[in-house]
Amino acid sequence: MSETVNATVSTAISPRTEPLLELDRLSVRFLLGRRRGGGEVRAVTDASLALRPGRVLALVGESGCGKSVLASALLGLLPANAQVRGRALLHRDRTVESGGSVELLTAPESVLARRVRGRLVGLVPQSAGTHLTPVRTARAQLEETIRRLRPRADPASADELADWAGLRPEQLDHHPHELSGGMAQRVAMALALAGDPPVVLADEPTTGLDRPLVDRTVDQLGDIAGQGRAVLLITHDLAAARRVATDVAVMYASRIVEAGPTAEVFGEPWHPYTAGLLRALPEGGFEPIPGHPPSLTELEGLERKWGCVFCQRCPEMPGFAPCTGDPEPIDHGDRRVAAHPPC
Ligand SMILES: Nc1ncnc2c1ncn2[C@@H]1O[C@H](COP(=O)(O)OP(=O)(O)OP(=O)(O)O)[C@@H](O)[C@H]1O
Numbered sequence: 001m002s003e004t005v006n007a008t009v010s011t012a013i014s015p016r017t018e019p020l021l022e023l024d025r026l027s028v029r030f031l032l033g034r035r036r037g038g039g040e041v042r043a044v045t046d047a048s049l050a051l052r053p054g055r056v057l058a059l060v061g062e063s064g065c066g067k068s069v070l071a072s073a074l075l076g077l078l079p080a081n082a083q084v085r086g087r088a089l090l091h092r093d094r095t096v097e098s099g100g101s102v103e104l105l106t107a108p109e110s111v112l113a114r115r116v117r118g119r120l121v122g123l124v125p126q127s128a129g130t131h132l133t134p135v136r137t138a139r140a141q142l143e144e145t146i147r148r149l150r151p152r153a154d155p156a157s158a159d160e161l162a163d164w165a166g167l168r169p170e171q172l173d174h175h176p177h178e179l180s181g182g183m184a185q186r187v188a189m190a191l192a193l194a195g196d197p198p199v200v201l202a203d204e205p206t207t208g209l210d211r212p213l214v215d216r217t218v219d220q221l222g223d224i225a226g227q228g229r230a231v232l233l234i235t236h237d238l239a240a241a242r243r244v245a246t247d248v249a250v251m252y253a254s255r256i257v258e259a260g261p262t263a264e265v266f267g268e269p270w271h272p273y274t275a276g277l278l279r280a281l282p283e284g285g286f287e288p289i290p291g292h293p294p295s296l297t298e299l300e301g302l303e304r305k306w307g308c309v310f311c312q313r314c315p316e317m318p319g320f321a322p323c324t325g326d327p328e329p330i331d332h333g334d335r336r337v338a339a340h341p342p343c
């Protein structure tokens, strides 16, 4: 572990490197029981993404658009009322001698529990503190996780990992309630790497942290990618995404509406939703997007009526004229955009 953890950050790895994880038209619906009015919530629609070694992909979009549901689907952590379609192929399964792939959406729970979670896909959770067991020290939890995921690992690797995460040895001897938010986040980062996974998902890992700690946390995700892992960073924070992500995918009302290299997408957004998110930043003029996203229970009808469901809020569609654009993203080289192809 120490060689990989301490590896220097490699410079630009090509966007064309073979993916470690490929999502092909992932869709998730939640069926609502009669007590909740029946019907269904369309939380993720036809999401296609590739996570590549050495790269950080930021998945951004307003609250409730489906980001966390997408991550939960990859880890097999959706509730029983969820229906999942599509494919999510995880390559390089090192537990199979010849290498191999695991289809995450159809893998049985025993495979997900034994081979995938922690070993092939690490998770850095939101609110790190609440994910730690309150009655055991951070060290006990880290050592136990390393023993479970990598029985042959050197017993010193807990200290090495903690040191890499920025924790002093005595801080590891604290119980979770004695750790600050920033320290708990570092423990969570070390725990996510305990099984040395090639893919790391971080769902809002900077919630509640101040700006220096946000920067530190996302820089660590950059280091993790620099070790040759593929990182998915789910965040509302476009500044954090811009700081660390090599690639970005923008989600609106369950669909990925635009994706591509961060510098290109943020430098010259093609979808008016991406442009709106950037205008809402302080450096963009603090101009929030008017209105609210549509209800995810009504998307199907709205798409039939309008095509792109952003049209209700879209400055390019004055008077809320319907946008006849195709909601399916179309490839343009390394970039993809729905409904509003470049001129
Ligand atoms: N078990 C469930 N049953 C019904 N609807 C659900 C369920 N879980 C999530 N949802 C809905 O799915 C949608 C997407 O939720 P999700 O948590 O992925 O949003 P998000 O983009 O991660 O938002 P945030 O940025 O606030 O974390 C939301 O409308 C949410 O209410």
Ligand code: NI
Pocket: 067, 068, 069, 203, 204
């Ligand atoms: Ni979320």
